[in-house]
Amino acid sequence: MSNKEMDVAKGVDLKRYMGRWYEIACFPSRFQPSDGTNTRATYTLRDDGIVGVLNETWSGGKRSYIEGTAYKADPNSDEAKLKVKFYVPPFLPIFPVVGDYWILHLDRDYQYALIGQPSRNYLWVLCRQPHLDDEIYNQLVEKAKEEGYDVSKLHKTPQSDTPPEQEGPQDTKGIWWIKSLFGK
Numbered sequence: 001m002s003n004k005e006m007d008v009a010k011g012v013d014l015k016r017y018m019g020r021w022y023e024i025a026c027f028p029s030r031f032q033p034s035d036g037t038n039t040r041a042t043y044t045l046r047d048d049g050i051v052g053v054l055n056e057t058w059s060g061g062k063r064s065y066i067e068g069t070a071y072k073a074d075p076n077s078d079e080a081k082l083k084v085k086f087y088v089p090p091f092l093p094i095f096p097v098v099g100d101y102w103i104l105h106l107d108r109d110y111q112y113a114l115i116g117q118p119s120r121n122y123l124w125v126l127c128r129q130p131h132l133d134d135e136i137y138n139q140l141v142e143k144a145k146e147e148g149y150d151v152s153k154l155h156k157t158p159q160s161d162t163p164p165e166q167e168g169p170q171d172t173k174g175i176w177w178i179k180s181l182f183g184k
Contacts, residue, residue, distance in 0.1 A: 006118065006147050009103040012080040014051065016110045017103075018043045021126040023157045024112075024137060029122060033059035037158040041126070043070070053084060058164060070101060080106070105143050114140045120149050130159035 023039040026032075032039065036057035044052040051070040056063060068086035080103035085096050100117035107113075112132055115124040125132065125140050145151050 004148055006102065006104065006116065009080040009106045010078045012103055012106060013110075014045055017106070017113075018045050018051070019128070021113065021128060022130045022159055022163070024125040024127050024132045024159070025154045025156045026124045027122055027153045028155050032057060033064065035059050036064075038130070038160055038163050039157050040163070051082070053086075063164070073100070104147055105140060112136060112140065114143055116144065116147065116149065120147075123149050123151075123154065125154075130161065130163050 020040055020042045023041070026039075028034060036059050039055075039057040042054040042056075044054075046052055049071070053068040053070050054065060055068075056065040058064070066086055068084055070082045070084045073081040073083050082101040082103075083098055084101045085098045087094065087096055099122070100119075101115060102117050103113055104116045105114040110128070112125070112127045115126060116122065123144055125137065141151050141154065144154075
């Protein structure tokens with residue numbers, strides 16, 4: 001674990017960042033099914049400047065999802081440090097869970113990104129396409145290592161060549177959150 005101050009992207013154009021991102025790799029977390037495939041995030045900028053977040057994954061052929069919001073941690077900073085908020089469990093929105101979403105690296109064409117947060121317990125490699133060139137992936141892993149992450153924990157997310165369309169057979173909403181709390 002590094003105490004080094006993390007290098008965060010600056011001057012990110014949130015409008016350009018919006019849209020769909022595919023999860024190429026991540027640190028496994030209890031918030032996601034361990035057998036999740038085709039995991040992706042879709043970001044939508046609302047008129048009030050808040051970002052709508054839709055995270056989806058497929059497990060056992062069924063689509064699981066959770067919706068939340070994101071906003072700049074400090075509106076006056078040009079650093080890409082966002083806060084994300086989800087309600088747990090999603091079908092009973094009483095307990096907001098707020099986390100950090102720091103864009104550590106973003107290419108100039110907004111095609112791939114490295115996302116982390118200050119505790120270094122969470123890490124995501126995202127891409128606009130379901131597959132990322134190995135050379136670029138390795139550069140992002142190297143960047144994460146430089147920022148003090150234990151990259152041996154990175155787990156590649158299986159992605160289909162033809163990602164599922166919007167809807168699929170639906171998991172009972174929120175069940176994966178309950179399962180995740182019990183480590184199933």
